[in-house]
Each structure stands twice: as structure tokens, then as C-alpha cells.
Amino acid sequence: MASLRSDEWRAICDIFTNAQNLTEVESRKDPENEPFRSKYKARELLHEIYSALKCFEAGDGEDQQEVEDGGGSAQLPVEQSVDGQRDDGVGQWGLSGDSPAGLRAAQLGAVEYYLGVNHLDTEELSAGQEHLTNCLNLLGRCKASSDNVSLFINARNQLGILSAGWDETETAQGFLETAESIYLRYMKEDGSPPTDMTEYFTTEENLLTHQERTKRFELAYTHTMYYLAQVYKNLGQNERAATYCHSTLQRQLKLKEFSPMEWALNAASLSQYYITKGHYMEGRHCLSAATVVAGLAGEAPSEAAAQESETESECREQLRQKRADIARCWIKYCLNLLEDAKKLLEDNIGELDTDRQEESKRARRQEEEEEEKGRKSAVLFGSEDTFDSIASLEEKVCCLCPLDLTEARAVFLVGQNYATQAKEYFQMDGYVTDHVEILQDYSALFRALAFFEEDLEQRCKMHKQRVDMLETICNDLNSRYYLMIRRQLMFELAEIYSEMMDLKLMLANRQADTQSLDSHTVTKFNHLCSSSAKYFQMFLDSLCSPEGKVPEHLEEEVLRPALVARFRVARLYGHIISSPPSDQLENLNKSLDNYKYVVQYCESHPEAAATVETELELSREMVGLLPLKINWLKARMGTNNSLVD
Known part of the structure; x- marks a missing residue:
């Protein structure tokens, strides 16, 4: 940049600053009927910079001509080296990144990059791809160095996003994995805070500090990891996607560049993956972190977070809904933990196996000793101001399968608390489907807890609470609009009454040797039988035609339930x-x-x-x-x- 110090160069820097201001600040004020007005103006300024740079380039000599030849084509860059292997973007041949010609290539490439992003922002995707491709072609003859490595990575990030949006998942994977390899090799071989792309058009007195350069570079790589997580998910590589998602969330916290509610929801969603894999320690940690970070909403650590909603009332409503969503993830955590414990301890008829219970308790002591080791090997979130809060919340719910009624009740109560929170937002008036799903999970919590209860009468009372929360809603829902939900509720109510009948039968069998069944017991037993049969029949009737004709062929989704x-x-x-x-x-x-x-x-x-x-x-x-x-x-x-x- 020193060779370009002049009034003309300062003018270019001013033009670039104006273009950035139009893109990042003024564009937010554009009217609805001209949503891209400021970005179109910024585009004109970027073209002006490009033309000025080409004028400078014309006097740079023969070396720069080679670079110019690389930037004239809009062909998608093929990430191959001369030996036919995929290039990792840090080739060992070509221009030095910090040579005058290499620096000019980076400057021209940066303008192409900003033009590409500008076109993507204005929904002109093909033009955006063309400019981003030109950027990589300009850099194609340069080694990655501290002067251009940020541009190498950011351009590939954008092309990766664009390819993913076009459902070209493998192409997106190639761009993003190359961006990752560039970062990793640069950090291994150099590691110094690299030049940020904005500094190509910044006067010396306004250059960024090392700390600012580091943060921007690390943020670019964080974006790479974020997009790779989505790509791996689309490719069905769920474990790899979870690893990248976890690392992304960790880096966002460390860099303090995140939207609290968006971060919290991503962490809560990640917890559901861990839960399905039985990794409750990691799942609990994600949910605890999500709850703590969600509490930071309104204390936005970044400009992006401050713009989560246009109005204060909308913001409050969004916060309530997202916190309710996190509460629902907590319900799933507690429910899955209880159900996994049931699978661990049940015998071949679904009752508590006391021998397995004692064996599991003996194994638990060793498991608890190794828990701390597991914690250290897990990927933890948090900084000095949040880690203690996360750890404190984790202590309120276990991550090991409960082995008796006391432990199971502690998990149940946590789930019950979050069910109450979720219902407060997702009420029947306006959120029928969500409200019913929460009630079904709440009912399932009672069912899982009942497994640990040895007192059959108490177990019956738990099932009766399930009936009380589901029966009225089932009967009140309009079948025309909520047929599938009603079917689910009918079937569940039928099963609950059937379970209660079985419990009454077990009680009756215990009493058979000492006394005959009294009329009250017989009446109660028959009521449970009839109620269960009634709801099963209601379910079957819902499958019939309006004229009441039984279907000759059952659809796949109702085949097993119907039979x-x-x-x-x-x-x-x-x-x-x-x-x-x-x-x-x-x-x-x-x-x-x-x-x-x-x-x-x-x-x-x-x-x-x-x-x-x-x-x-x-x-x-x-x-x-x-x-x-x-x-x-x-x-x-x-x-x-x-x-x-």
C-alpha cells in the first residue's frame, strides 16, 4: 500500500469508507419501496474503486499483467493444483502475498469480493457468484499470507453459502473445507493476526489493532465452522455436524459475537441431538448454557443482537416464545432420561427388575467417580461471567439415569416445572398443537415416573392425573381441524385407562386369596375397561368414512395403531x-x-x-x-x- 500513498489513494480510501457506511448503516434506513437503494449506491462506489485500481495497475509493469489475466474470467474456480489434487488454497507456487503485485491482486480481489456480497444482498445471485469467482481467480496465483488469508477464507465462505442455497451441497462442502484447511495451515505456519480486508483501503493511521485483526479473523473461521455444521447435517453426517455446531457456539461465546436468543436456541437444539444419543452430560450442559445465555437477551453483546426485533413489544414477545421453546427442550431432556432409565431397569413384562436395580446402583458408584473425567473431556461453554451460572444450573438436575423413585421424582419435578413454563406461553388459545404436545410430554413424564412407584394405588393416581389433563381437551377439539391430534389423544387415553385396569386387576389378584371382590371394586374395574374400549373405538371410528364405513385398506401411518x-x-x-x-x-x-x-x-x-x-x-x-x-x-x-x- 505504501507505493500508492497519494491524494488519489486517500480518495480511494474515502470512497471505500462511504461504500461501507452505505452498506452497513444507511441500508437499514432504506424505504420499503426501495429496499436496496443504499446498496446500489455502494455498488457504484465499488466499481469506481475498481476502475481506479486498474489505472494504478496499468503502470505497475509486467508482473501485474499476469495477475490481471487471472481476474478476467468468471469461471467457477476449480480447486485443483497442478498435480490434479484438490488445492487447499495455500499453494506453494505463484506470487508472494506481500509482493506489490500480490498485494494489488488482493486489493482487486477484495473489491470483487465486496461486489459479490453486494449482489448477493440484492438477490442477484449469479452476478454475486461471478464476482466472488473473479476474486478467487485473482488470488489463484498467490500464496496465502498474512496479507490475504482473510480474503481467501471469506470468499470461500460466501461461495459455500451460495452453493448450499442452490442445494449444491457437495460443492459447498468443497469451498468450506478448503477455507478450513487454509485457516488451519496458516495458524500452524504463521499464526500472526492477518490483514483484514477493510485494511486494503485504509490509511496507515486508521489500521486495525492486532486484537481487532485477531477477532475478525477468528470470526471468519467461526462462520466457516457454522456453515460446515449445516452442510454436514444436510449430508446426514450428524455426529460431525454436532461437533462443528458445538465448536461454533463455543467460539461465539469466546469472541462475544452472538445474538443471545439465537445462540440459546442453537444450543438447545444441539442438546436434543446429544439426548437422542444418550449423552446426557453434554445435553444438560447445552440446555443450562442456553438458559443462562437466554437470560442475557436485552444485554446484547453485539450490534446484531440489538436488532433482534424492530419494536420493544415484538422483542418481548419473541423472547417469551424462545424461552418457552428452551423450556420444551428441557422437558424432552427429563422425559428421555426417565425413559432410558426405565429401559435399563425393566424386566420382560415392563416392571421394575430389582436385581437390575441393585446391579445398576453398584455400577453407579464407579460411574460417579468417572463423571468428573467426563466433564473435563466434554466441550464446555462459558466465560468467566457465565460459567459459574451454567454450572450452578447443571447441579439442579442429574445427568445419570435415576435408579429409584426418589431420584426419578427429582428429574420429574424439573420436567414438571418446565412444562408449566412452556404452557404459560403456548396456551390453547392460539397454540393448540403446541399446547397439546406439551401436555402429551407432561403425561409421558407421569407415565415414566409411575414405573418407579411400587404402590399400585399411587401408580393409579398418577395415571388418573394423565386422564384429567388430556380427556377434556380431546373431547373439546374439533375433529374437522384437529383430526390427527384427536386420534393421538384418543389412543393415549385408551392406553391410560387400560393401564389403570391392569393395575386394578393386579390389586384384585393380590386380594383374591383373602376376600372376594366387592361391588365397588367390580364397578370401578368395569368402568376402566369400558372407558378404554370407548376411546379405542372412537379412534377406530375416526378412520371410517363419513357414512361410517370401515376402510377396506388401512393407510400405513394408521395400520399398526388400528390393528x-x-x-x-x-x-x-x-x-x-x-x-x-x-x-x-x-x-x-x-x-x-x-x-x-x-x-x-x-x-x-x-x-x-x-x-x-x-x-x-x-x-x-x-x-x-x-x-x-x-x-x-x-x-x-x-x-x-x-x-x-
Whole structure:
């Protein structure tokens, strides 16, 4: 830049400053009917700079002519070196980045870069690609150095974003992975704070400090990692995507360049990946960090964060919704932890296996000793002003599977608290689907907690709370608009009543040796049977045509639920306790009809058999046995009806 010190050079710097101001400041004030007015003006100034630089270049001699030849084509840069291997952007041949010709190439490349971004901002994507490609072509004969490495990386970042937007995922991957390799090699071989692209057009007295250069360079690489995380997710490389996402979030906190609510939501979303993998320590850490950082909203650490919403009221509404979204992620954390504990401890009939429980408790002691080691190996978030808050929040919920009722209740209460928070925002009035999903998760929390409860009466009360929270909503929802939701609720209510019936049956069996069932117990048992059958039948009726005709073919998404519902209805009618033989006969015939439906449907649709193997086997067995019982009952009644076929 020293060779260009002159009044003309200062004029170029002033023009560049004006272009930046138009792009970053004035464009926010543009009217709706001219949304790109300031950016169009900035574009004109950038073209003016480019023309001026070309005039300077004309007198630079033969060396610069080689660079000019590299910038005349808009062909997409092929990231290959002379030996046919992919180039990592830091080639060992060509112009030195800090030579006069190399510096001029960087200056021209920077203008092409800013023109490219300008066109992308104004939705002229092909023109944007052309300028960004010209930028890389200008740099193609230069080695990456402290004078141009930021431009190398930023240009590839932009082309990576553009390619991803066009669903050219592998092309985007190539640009971004090359940008990453450029950063890593530069940091290994040099590591000094490189020249920022704005400094190509800055007078000496206004150059950035080393600290400012470092922050901008690290932020560019953080963007690379952020975009790579999205690319890997689109490629189905979820573990790799999670790693890059985690590192991105960590770097954003360190650089203090983030929008609090956006950061918090990304951390909460990442927690859901860890949860599905059973990595509860990492999941808890992400959610704790999300909650703490969400609390920083309004204390924006960056200009971008301060512009999350145009008005104060909109901002408050957004904050409430996003905090409710984070609360829902916490519910999922608690629910998955309880359900994984159930899988760990249950026997082959779904009850608590006390031997496994004791074995797990012995293993827990070693697991707790190794927890601290695990914490150190995990990727932690936080800075001095947030880490203590994150750690404090983590202490309020465990990350190890609960092994008894006390531990399970502690997890349940955390989930219950967040369910209450989420419901406060996602109310029925305006958020029907969200509200119902929260209630379903809340119901599932009770179901998971009930597994640990040894007192069968207490377990019944937990299931009754599930009924209380779901039944009214199920009956009030309009089937025309919320058919799928109603079906889910009908099926769940049927299962809850069935679980309560099974518990009552277990209690009755325990009492059978000492006393007969009293009328109150029989009435309660029959009510639970009938309620379960009613909701299963409501579900089945919802599958029928408006005229009430049963479908000849069940769609894939309802195939198993429909056949299971038929099987369960058959089982329920077989359990109802009735004194009059005529009532018994009616219930047995209903039971037989539903067992027959399962068998006949699977015979007519062989592909359905694989979805209900256990239910089908039992249904076939009952289709063989029930007619004998029905005939025996008829004989007892002294009927002259013909034998059941």
C-alpha cells in the first residue's frame, strides 16, 4: 500500500469508507419501496474503486499483467493444483502475498469480493457468484499470507453459502473445507493476526489493532465452522455436524459475537441431538448454557443482537416464545432420561427388575467417580461471567439415569416445572398443537415416573392425573381441524385407562386369596375397561368414512395403531366382569369379532402381518378358543341357537 500513498489513494480510501457506511448503516434506513437503494449506491462506489485500481495497475509493469489475466474470467474456480489434487488454497507456487503485485491482486480481489456480497444482498445471485469467482481467480496465483488469508477464507465462505442455497451441497462442502484447511495451515505456519480486508483501503493511521485483526479473523473461521455444521447435517453426517455446531457456539461465546436468543436456541437444539444419543452430560450442559445465555437477551453483546426485533413489544414477545421453546427442550431432556432409565431397569413384562436395580446402583458408584473425567473431556461453554451460572444450573438436575423413585421424582419435578413454563406461553388459545404436545410430554413424564412407584394405588393416581389433563381437551377439539391430534389423544387415553385396569386387576389378584371382590371394586374395574374400549373405538371410528364405513385398506401411518386398537378392544371385552350370562355372551361375541378382524385383515393384506406379529398370533389363538367358551355359555343358558362356526 505504501507505493500508492497519494491524494488519489486517500480518495480511494474515502470512497471505500462511504461504500461501507452505505452498506452497513444507511441500508437499514432504506424505504420499503426501495429496499436496496443504499446498496446500489455502494455498488457504484465499488466499481469506481475498481476502475481506479486498474489505472494504478496499468503502470505497475509486467508482473501485474499476469495477475490481471487471472481476474478476467468468471469461471467457477476449480480447486485443483497442478498435480490434479484438490488445492487447499495455500499453494506453494505463484506470487508472494506481500509482493506489490500480490498485494494489488488482493486489493482487486477484495473489491470483487465486496461486489459479490453486494449482489448477493440484492438477490442477484449469479452476478454475486461471478464476482466472488473473479476474486478467487485473482488470488489463484498467490500464496496465502498474512496479507490475504482473510480474503481467501471469506470468499470461500460466501461461495459455500451460495452453493448450499442452490442445494449444491457437495460443492459447498468443497469451498468450506478448503477455507478450513487454509485457516488451519496458516495458524500452524504463521499464526500472526492477518490483514483484514477493510485494511486494503485504509490509511496507515486508521489500521486495525492486532486484537481487532485477531477477532475478525477468528470470526471468519467461526462462520466457516457454522456453515460446515449445516452442510454436514444436510449430508446426514450428524455426529460431525454436532461437533462443528458445538465448536461454533463455543467460539461465539469466546469472541462475544452472538445474538443471545439465537445462540440459546442453537444450543438447545444441539442438546436434543446429544439426548437422542444418550449423552446426557453434554445435553444438560447445552440446555443450562442456553438458559443462562437466554437470560442475557436485552444485554446484547453485539450490534446484531440489538436488532433482534424492530419494536420493544415484538422483542418481548419473541423472547417469551424462545424461552418457552428452551423450556420444551428441557422437558424432552427429563422425559428421555426417565425413559432410558426405565429401559435399563425393566424386566420382560415392563416392571421394575430389582436385581437390575441393585446391579445398576453398584455400577453407579464407579460411574460417579468417572463423571468428573467426563466433564473435563466434554466441550464446555462459558466465560468467566457465565460459567459459574451454567454450572450452578447443571447441579439442579442429574445427568445419570435415576435408579429409584426418589431420584426419578427429582428429574420429574424439573420436567414438571418446565412444562408449566412452556404452557404459560403456548396456551390453547392460539397454540393448540403446541399446547397439546406439551401436555402429551407432561403425561409421558407421569407415565415414566409411575414405573418407579411400587404402590399400585399411587401408580393409579398418577395415571388418573394423565386422564384429567388430556380427556377434556380431546373431547373439546374439533375433529374437522384437529383430526390427527384427536386420534393421538384418543389412543393415549385408551392406553391410560387400560393401564389403570391392569393395575386394578393386579390389586384384585393380590386380594383374591383373602376376600372376594366387592361391588365397588367390580364397578370401578368395569368402568376402566369400558372407558378404554370407548376411546379405542372412537379412534377406530375416526378412520371410517363419513357414512361410517370401515376402510377396506388401512393407510400405513394408521395400520399398526388400528390393528392394535382392534386387538385391545377384543381383550377389554373379554375382561369385563358381568353377572348376567346374556351380558357375558354379548361381550364375548364383541371380543371374538375384533379378534377375527385382526386375523382376517392380515390374511387379506399379508404385508400387515409383520407390523402386529404378537397381536396376530394371540388373535389367532383366541379365534380358536373363544367359540368354545361361547358355546359352553350358550349351553349353560339353555339356548337352542346353533353352534358358533
